[in-house]
Amino acid sequence: MNHDPYSWGRPTDSMYGQYNSQIANAPTSLEGNMASGANQHTTSPIVTGTSVVAIKYNNGVVMAADNLASYGSLLRFQGIERLHKVGKTTMVGISGDVSDMQYLLEILDELTIEHNYDNDEYSDNVDELQPDYIFTYLANLMYHRRTKMNPLWNALIVSGVNSKTGEPFLQYVNLLGVKYSSPSIATGFGAHLAIPLLRKLADSEEEAQKLTKEQAIQGIKDSMRVLFYRDTRSSKNYSLAVIDKDSGITYDNDVNVEDMSWKFAKDIRGYGTQKV
Amino acid sequence: MAGLSFDNHKRNEFLQSQHNVSFKTTSTGTTIVGIKFKNGVVIAADTRSTQGPIVADKNCEKLHRMAPKIWCAGAGTAADTEAVTKLIGNNMELQSLYSKREPRVVSALQNLKQHLFKYQGHLGAYLIVAGVDPTGAHLFSVQAHGSTDVGYYQSLGSGSLAAMAVLESEFKMDMTKEEAIKLASDAIEAGIWNDLGSGSNVDVCVMEIGKDAQLLRNYRTPNVREVKEKSYRFARGTTGILRTEIVAQYELDTNA
Amino acid sequence: MVAQYGKEPIQHQFNPYSDNGGTLLGIAGEDFAILASDTRQSVDYSINTRLSHKIKVITPDLSSEDKKNKLVGTNKSILFGTNGFSADGDALTEDFEENYKFYTSNQNKKIEPGFEFLNNGNEDKESSMTMQSAARNVQHILYGKRFFPYYVHTILAGLDEEGKGCVYSFDPVGSYEREQCRVGGAGASLIMPFLDNQVNFKNQYIPGTNSTERKKLEYLTLEECLKLVKDAFTSVTERHITVGDGLEIFIINKEGVRLEYHALKKD
Numbered sequence: 038m039n040h041d042p043y044s045w046g047r048p049t050d051s052m053y054g055q056y057n058s059q060i061a062n063a064p065t066s067l068e069g070n071m072a073s074g075a076n077q078h079t080t081s082p083i084v085t086g087t088s089v090v091a092i093k094y095n096n097g098v099v100m101a102a103d104n105l106a107s108y109g110s111l112l113r114f115q116g117i118e119r120l121h122k123v124g125k126t127t128m129v130g131i132s133g134d135v136s137d138m139q140y141l142l143e144i145l146d147e148l149t150i151e152h153n154y155d156n157d158e159y160s161d162n163v164d165e166l167q168p169d170y171i172f173t174y175l176a177n178l179m180y181h182r183r184t185k186m187n188p189l190w191n192a193l194i195v196s197g198v199n200s201k202t203g204e205p206f207l208q209y210v211n212l213l214g215v216k217y218s219s220p221s222i223a224t225g226f227g228a229h230l231a232i233p234l235l236r237k238l239a240d241s242e243e244e245a246q247k248l249t250k251e252q253a254i255q256g257i258k259d260s261m262r263v264l265f266y267r268d269t270r271s272s273k274n275y276s277l278a279v280i281d282k283d284s285g286i287t288y289d290n291d292v293n294v295e296d297m298s299w300k301f302a303k304d305i306r307g308y309g310t311q312k313v
Numbered sequence: 314m315a316g317l318s319f320d321n322h323k324r325n326e327f328l329q330s331q332h333n334v335s336f337k338t339t340s341t342g343t344t345i346v347g348i349k350f351k352n353g354v355v356i357a358a359d360t361r362s363t364q365g366p367i368v369a370d371k372n373c374e375k376l377h378r379m380a381p382k383i384w385c386a387g388a389g390t391a392a393d394t395e396a397v398t399k400l401i402g403n404n405m406e407l408q409s410l411y412s413k414r415e416p417r418v419v420s421a422l423q424n425l426k427q428h429l430f431k432y433q434g435h436l437g438a439y440l441i442v443a444g445v446d447p448t449g450a451h452l453f454s455v456q457a458h459g460s461t462d463v464g465y466y467q468s469l470g471s472g473s474l475a476a477m478a479v480l481e482s483e484f485k486m487d488m489t490k491e492e493a494i495k496l497a498s499d500a501i502e503a504g505i506w507n508d509l510g511s512g513s514n515v516d517v518c519v520m521e522i523g524k525d526a527q528l529l530r531n532y533r534t535p536n537v538r539e540v541k542e543k544s545y546r547f548a549r550g551t552t553g554i555l556r557t558e559i560v561a562q563y564e565l566d567t568n569a
Numbered sequence: 570m571v572a573q574y575g576k577e578p579i580q581h582q583f584n585p586y587s588d589n590g591g592t593l594l595g596i597a598g599e600d601f602a603i604l605a606s607d608t609r610q611s612v613d614y615s616i617n618t619r620l621s622h623k624i625k626v627i628t629p630d631l632s633s634e635d636k637k638n639k640l641v642g643t644n645k646s647i648l649f650g651t652n653g654f655s656a657d658g659d660a661l662t663e664d665f666e667e668n669y670k671f672y673t674s675n676q677n678k679k680i681e682p683g684f685e686f687l688n689n690g691n692e693d694k695e696s697s698m699t700m701q702s703a704a705r706n707v708q709h710i711l712y713g714k715r716f717f718p719y720y721v722h723t724i725l726a727g728l729d730e731e732g733k734g735c736v737y738s739f740d741p742v743g744s745y746e747r748e749q750c751r752v753g754g755a756g757a758s759l760i761m762p763f764l765d766n767q768v769n770f771k772n773q774y775i776p777g778t779n780s781t782e783r784k785k786l787e788y789l790t791l792e793e794c795l796k797l798v799k800d801a802f803t804s805v806t807e808r809h810i811t812v813g814d815g816l817e818i819f820i821i822n823k824e825g826v827r828l829e830y831h832a833l834k835k836d
Contacts, residue, residue: 080583180656183585184717209617213587214656217610219618228615229474233503234482240506240619240835263481267474301465301486309426309453309461310419342614342810361836366590366755368808471614505836509614509810512836536836538807542796551773553780 082134082190084108086119087270088227089130089194090260092235093205093220093245094253097281098196100128101257103264104290105272106135112272118290120276124149124166126197128278128286129175132224133191133212141175141189148174168197168206172216180214188212192224196280203282205245220245223260226268231260250279258295265294337364344472344504344511345375345386346480347441347452349465350493353521354443354450356386357497359472359505360531361512368512372531376518380405380416382526383444384518388470389457390437397438401425418444418451422461430459439469445520472504472511479503490521498533505535512536586654586720587612590811592756593623593652594798595724595736596768597749599788601822602734604648604726605798606754607806607833608815610655619814619835624650625662626819626826627669629697635825642826644728645697648819652754653721653741661719664710665703672698672706700727704737704745711743718742722753727821734821756805756812763804767797791820799831806833 084106091100106114119138120130123145131138149166156164172195182188192211199206209224210216220242221235238256239245257277264271276290306312328334342363347356358375361368377385377395379402387394401424405416422442429436434457442453454467466484468476479500488496494517504511515533520526590611596603610621628646635643642648649665651658676697698706703725711719723739738751750768752760765771773784789797798818806813813836818829 180660183656186583186585188583188585213585213654214660215587215589215612215617215654216656216659217618217621219620226474230478232615233475233478233507236507237503242620259482260478263478266481267477305463305465308463309422363810366810368810371807507616509611509616512810536834538834539803541803542800545767547773548776550776550778551784553774553778555780 082137084113084135085270086117086132086135086138087268088223088225088231088264089119089132089192090223090227090231090235090257090264091130091194091196091207091221092239092248092253092256093207093242094239094248094250095246096250096283097198097205097279098128098207099250099253099257099277099279100130100194100196101261101275101277101292102130102132103261103272103275105270105274107270110269115272115274118276120278120288120290121145122278122286122288123171124152124168124197126200126280126285127166127168127171127206128196128280128288129171130194130196130224130278131191132193134189137189137191141178141191141193144178145171145175165200167199167201168195169199169208171195171197172206172208172210176208176210176214176216179210179212183212183214194222194224196278198280198282205280205282226271227260227264230263230267234260234263250281254279258292261292262294262297266297342472342508342510343375343388343470344468344476344501344508345388345441345470346468346476346497346500347386347443347454347466348480348484348488348493348497348500349450349452350488350490352450352490353445353519353524354452355490355493355497355517355519356384356441356443357494357501357515357517357532358386359501359511360514360516361505361510362391363510366509371513374516374530376516376528378402378526378528379421379442380409380444382446382520383416383418383421383442384520384526384528385421385443386441386469386518387438388473389439393436393438393457394440397425397428397436398440401428415446417446417448418442418453419448422451422453422455425455426459426461429455429457434458441467441469443518443520444526445522450520450522468500470504470511472501472508475503475507475511476500490519494519494529494532502533502535585717586657588811589617589653589655589658590755591623591652592760592802592805592809592812593650593722593724593753594756594760594764594801595648595650595726595738595748595751596764596789596794596798597726597734597736598791598794600728600732600734601791601794601820602648602726602728602736603791603794603798603818603820604650604724604736605802605816605818606650606652607802607812608817609811609813609833611811614810616814621655622817623652623655623658624648624817624819625666627666628826629673631825638825639827640825641819641828642821644732644821644823644825646727646821646826647698647700647703648726648821648826650724650726650753651721652724654719657719658721661707661710661721661723665707668706668710669698669703672702700725700729700735700737703727704739704747707737707739708743708745711739711741715742722757724751724753726819728823732823752801756801756809759805759808760801763801764797768794791822795820795829802831802833 089102102119106117208218209222220239223231273294277292279287345358360372362370362373377398409416440455454462466480501515514531517529517532593606606623610617626642628642718741725737729735739745770784774780775782816831820827
């Protein structure tokens with residue numbers, strides 16, 4: 038939708054005075070420059086992380102994201118972890134702007150500390166932080182910030198198991214506040230390259246319930262390999278998290294893409310008719 | 314007059330500057346792939362054609378014949394893929410008749426890229442060119458601006474990433490014909506299920522060295538529509554006849 | 570002066586909306602109402618999920634009897650459906666649900682002695698929100714964001730105070746109307762003419778009258794309506810790329826709310 042009030046057939050400024058851009062905090066194409074004093078917000082991400090991929094299996098969730106933070110096309114930071122443990126049975130995977138991610142981590146830290154004050158072993162009310170609590174909190178935060186026209190430029194995947202019911206949990210929310218759940222979820226390039234592979238493993242909740250941990254891990258590893266082949270902003274080095282109903286969180290922040298094949302490339306010459 | 318007519322160019326530019334109009338073309342949305350195997354090459358395509366979010370044709374043909382053993386899978390603007398493959402295909406037949414030699418895939422490629430480059434991307438044709446000729450089996454892709462690419466496997470169109478994901482994880486060198494057909498179809502299916510611009514059926518064309526090319530139209534049909542709940546036949550007379558006019562009447566001699 | 574785009578350098582601006590596709594359909598019968606939607610959520614050319622829920626049953630508490638009968642709501646429930654930008658759809662649903670909870674708990678407060686007249690003589694009737702009130706409330710929520718709208722097409726379905734089926738449909742800023750049937754979202758332009766013809770018998774005349782006498786309006790049976798809904802969705806799945814995967818049909822009548830699921834094509 039076009040938010041410029043002039044395009045809605047609004048009367049001229051001489052009739053009612055200038056449009057108040059504070060309504061919905063929406064800068065317009067005419068007023069959206071610094072000189073007019075309108076609010077300026079982040080309008081594009083700067084240092085970014087690429088895809089996060091995840092899939093459910095019979096006893097939990099497997100999730101992965103590489104350890105790279107890019108500055109445009111520059112390989113800027115090679116040791117940035119983008120999967121984060123929150124509470125005891127939840128992992129949050131974050132793609133998009135890295136500074137916004139670090140801000141989110143601060144908030145999540147605060148959330149867990151506040152929660153622990155009231156819910157540790159010394160208090161009467163022991164209620165562990167569950168994946169769905171964390172997701173609801175983050176989804177509301179993301180939607181709230183988009184509504185202020187000041188989004189956190191990220192796509193998040195919250196995965197885990199409910200420590201009371203043992204139910205695997207996997208949900209997505211992005212900078213617009215759009216949320217959904219699915220047996221397999223991926224952000225960014227992963228939505229195009231990894232999802233077709235993961236949906237071959239499990240296209241419905243019923244199929245995900247038949248998937249073993251080993252199959253799920255293999256599926257995620259295959260996806261990370263294809264992403265490294267085809268996503269120019271990806272890296273070979275990535276982190277892998279398994280959140281299992283019985284064994285809890287297993288997290289490895291130093292996995293490398295394996296079983297690559299580049300052999301046939303040596304026989305390809307030029308781009309058409311070249312022979313040598 | 315030969316070539317394209319630009320008579321309406323100025324007029325269209327004017328109309329677009331004055332009004333909020335745009336000229337819509339039928340896009341093939343599309344997933345197309347090509348794979349080389351031990352003794353030849355196979356190409357495949359889905360069969361959905363779209364106009365924006367609407368499905369224009371549920372079972373269209375995206376595999377075009379340029380020469381008996383050189384076939385082309387097309388993505389992008391439907392009219393351009395059709396016209397450009399036909400034009401270059403015809404020129405190649407003339408060339409082949411004149412030179413008394415079988416057409417080669419490289420000359421199809423060279424003709425296509427020179428033609429497309431000349432039009433600076435305004436012909437929205439994205440093609441996978443494949444075939445067998447006296448020099449062997451070949452697989453190329455051409456982009457609308459005229460750039461080309463060589464490889465053992467290729468994918469193009471809105472579903473190219475879904476298809477490429479399957480190709481990257483399952484391709485191996487020197488597959489059998491059957492393996493290659495299966496992989497190509499699986500790659501197209503990835504596009505059909507995961508890309509909204511692709512759908513319906515899988516068409517395949519196999520070109521094996523020393524054999525005739527084989528077009529397997531609707532090789533897989535995973536999207537047959539279920540039968541409707543009821544019939545929507547109206548009672549005769551539901552729409553009235555307001556006026557009748559007999560323009561001409563002839564007696565039919567049924568014995569003749 | 571009207572802003573001219575393209576005459577000045579284009580500034581990058583955050584677009585707070587997206588189109589998540591899908592279709593929503595409501596039909597009111599004589600003593601029932603149907604609200605149905607596909608379960609695909611998409612953006613651009615990608616499918617986010619094959620199973621999302623665009624309809625929520627907003628309902629008083631269910632009895633154990635209801636649960637045993639696999640009902641998902643009572644005859645007082647409100648079927649609340651949104652289609653368009655899913656984040657706004659979810660937010661609108663939550664807003665309304667909150668209002669519903671406050672409203673109904675207020676209605677059921679014990680009346681102080683001497684103030685029985687406030688109860689309109691219905692003291693023993695368990696009160697809930699009427700469809701009429703729900704619809705008006707939704708208008709207020711939507712219009713409250715007139716200059717930053719909830720980008721959704723909203724449809725409510727339920728039973729009115731006489732037990733007759735009813736459907737209310739809303740535009741993004743709160744204009745609404747009670748109707749016999751309505752389709753919202755991506756498939757609206759494809760299905761609505763079909764429903765005009767099949768539910769309200771538009772362009773159908775009595776045979777033999779030569780287009781002078783319209784086919785008489787009559788309520789369709791539930792079975793007949795369900796057939797139309799299924800055919801509408803399988804058809805729009807054929808011709809619209811953002812519609813497919815699954816179909817959820819909620820049916821409300823005097824017994825309560827029932828949910829039917831049918832698979833749709835996944836291509």
